[in-house]
Amino acid sequence: MITYQDFIKNTENVSDERKKQYLMSVIQAHKNSDLYKTAVDAYDYIKGENPTIKKRIKKLVTYTGQVKEDIWSPNNKTATCIFKRFIYMESQYLLSNGIRWEKKETAKKLGAETFDITVRQISKLALSEGVAFLAIKNNDAGEFDPQIMSLRNFAPLYDEVNGALRAGIYFYQIDSEHPTSLVVFEEDGYTTYIQQTDGSIEEKESKHTYIRTKEKGGVDDGKIYDGENYPSFPVIPCYGNSLHQSELIPLREKIDAYDMIQNDYIDRLEDTQFYWIIRNCGGMDDNEAIVQFLDQLKSQRAVSLSDGSDLTPVEIHVPYQESEIILNRLERALYKDAMMTDVENIAGGAVTATQIEASYTPLKIKANELEECVLTFLKQVCKTLGIDDKPVLTPDPLINKAEEINNVTTGYGAGIISREYATEKYLTINGDIDKLEEVLGQLAAVDLARMAGIGLAQE
Numbered sequence: 001m002i003t004y005q006d007f008i009k010n011t012e013n014v015s016d017e018r019k020k021q022y023l024m025s026v027i028q029a030h031k032n033s034d035l036y037k038t039a040v041d042a043y044d045y046i047k048g049e050n051p052t053i054k055k056r057i058k059k060l061v062t063y064t065g066q067v068k069e070d071i072w073s074p075n076n077k078t079a080t081c082i083f084k085r086f087i088y089m090e091s092q093y094l095l096s097n098g099i100r101w102e103k104k105e106t107a108k109k110l111g112a113e114t115f116d117i118t119v120r121q122i123s124k125l126a127l128s129e130g131v132a133f134l135a136i137k138n139n140d141a142g143e144f145d146p147q148i149m150s151l152r153n154f155a156p157l158y159d160e161v162n163g164a165l166r167a168g169i170y171f172y173q174i175d176s177e178h179p180t181s182l183v184v185f186e187e188d189g190y191t192t193y194i195q196q197t198d199g200s201i202e203e204k205e206s207k208h209t210y211i212r213t214k215e216k217g218g219v220d221d222g223k224i225y226d227g228e229n230y231p232s233f234p235v236i237p238c239y240g241n242s243l244h245q246s247e248l249i250p251l252r253e254k255i256d257a258y259d260m261i262q263n264d265y266i267d268r269l270e271d272t273q274f275y276w277i278i279r280n281c282g283g284m285d286d287n288e289a290i291v292q293f294l295d296q297l298k299s300q301r302a303v304s305l306s307d308g309s310d311l312t313p314v315e316i317h318v319p320y321q322e323s324e325i326i327l328n329r330l331e332r333a334l335y336k337d338a339m340m341t342d343v344e345n346i347a348g349g350a351v352t353a354t355q356i357e358a359s360y361t362p363l364k365i366k367a368n369e370l371e372e373c374v375l376t377f378l379k380q381v382c383k384t385l386g387i388d389d390k391p392v393l394t395p396d397p398l399i400n401k402a403e404e405i406n407n408v409t410t411g412y413g414a415g416i417i418s419r420e421y422a423t424e425k426y427l428t429i430n431g432d433i434d435k436l437e438e439v440l441g442q443l444a445a446v447d448l449a450r451m452a453g454i455g456l457a458q459e
Contacts, residue, residue, distance in 0.1 A: 002029050004157045004166035020193065020201040023182060027171050030155035039129040039151035042248045045255065046087065046128055050079035052256045053263065074270040076263040082331070083128075083248060083255060086338045091123045093396050094367045099378070100392040109387065110144060118146055123374055125150050126240035127247050133168070134377075135185060136234035136384055137210040144385070149235075156237070165237055187233045189226075210234050230384045238377035241369050251338055258330045265323040339366035367395060394428065419443070 010022045030036050044051045054077055060070040098116040101107050107115075118134070125132035125148065133154050135147040149170055157167040166187065173180040182193040182201075192205040211227040240247060248255075335342045339362040371393055378391040405426060412422040420440060427436055 001033070002026050002157065003160035005160050007157045007167055016203075023169060023184065023193065024195070024201070026157070026169055027155050027182075030169075035130065035151055038246050038248065041252075042083075042128045042246050043150075043152060045079075045083040045248060045252075048079055048081045048084065050077070050256065050259045052252075053077045053079055053259050056260075074267040076266045076270075078263055078266065079259050080255065080262070082258075082334060083251065086251075086334075086340050087124050087127045087247065089340055090127060090363065090367055090370060091120055093363060094370055094374070094393060095120045095123060096396050097394040100394060101389050102392075103389050106382075106387055106389040109385070115144075115146075118148065119374065119378070122148050122238050122377075123240070123370065126238045126373065127370065128240070130241075130244055130246040131156075131237050131239050133165075134236050134238065134381065135170070136230065136236065136381070137190070138212060164233075165235060166233060168235055185233075185235050188229060231386070232380075232384050234384050236377060236380045236384065239373045241373065247338070251334060254330055254334050254337065258327060258334070261323055261326055261330070265320065336362075339363060364395070371395075 007022075007026065011019045014022075041051050044054075056075070056077065058070040058073060058075050059067055060073075061067055095116070098113075099107075099119060122132045122134055129151045131151065133149040133156070135149060136144070137147070138145050147170075149168075153170060153172055155169045155171070156165055157169075158164065159166045168185050170183040170185065171180055177197065179197060180195040181204075182195065184191045184193070186207070189207040189209050191203065191207040193201055194204045195201045209226045209229050211229065213227045332342075341360050341363050345359065374393065375391060381387075382389055382391070408417070408422050408425045411417040412419065417425075423439055423443065424436055427439065
């Protein structure tokens, strides 16, 4: 593993050419790491592709005992999207209602709706790959300009003493026929490079600060000038769990087993609906001749036989019960291990809020860990930007809304709870808690208007 200290040792007081070569060696070392390979595989699973299944080569044993690749029988490679379902379920449960801030100016500075989307995106990456990164810099207008980076395009450099992220290299290439863009993030600024397809590297933009300005000496002349840097390194990691590892790791083998069994069943349906008993065909002793015969039968639907020869088809009914049983067991085991909720088990009819809440208990426990990681990430963002505020996450209540609203209404009507509390609960149930202050203000205005009207009537 290349550390921040290694990076400093090999990039300071060296020639530009040697520094550029070292940058590429850092990226290559990152691509060779298990972290990077797991992130790439996790991305495939998210896309609905199973890299294990994609690499699968079926084998057969010939009548001579030789093991060879089976190129004749079907080799389906379908994949389940269950991993994506788990990642999105957990992220959306925790963050679907956005982030609440105690101060209005915080949401305005971050760009409330845009930043909420950014946090949801980075949480999904963190769950999928173990960690994701947010690079903070401002744009030409001086506005907050975050950039999301994953392990698939960012090589982090950690301090070998305390494990803190101190630097990193972002790399991006649209395809092998185009150049690769590099951005080297350091505590005192970032530098942009470009690597051509011939391997040559040139500096595109020299190192400049993360905060830039259009004004120099109070005059806006249309040019961009370096300003200053943030008080801490403005590339902030967001983890998906306390282990800092991909959620794929404990689930992968079961997902592979599920896909393997599913594809084997499809293969059998395609290939073994019937077989042929061949009589009095002396030329069929050779295995290759039999294969050619079957190819002709499949393609032309007819064959020519000599006198006395006979073909008899024997139909095979592919058993499905065993496959179905093991697939159902694997699916239940996946939901259990992932601590997710299978909504099909509670969607069959009207259920109470208590039943829904009980079925979602594992997901709530699982999401608590993600909440801790996201809050730590948000606090670091605030610290970097100099924002003194406290983020609050409001998970999706996942309840029977009609029943809960009725409970709130009944409690308020009986005088058990206040109007303010009833309003807050109602908005929370409907996912509009961010509008609490606005709604309470409107209710207060209505009260004042009513009181004013009563006063005028008495006069």
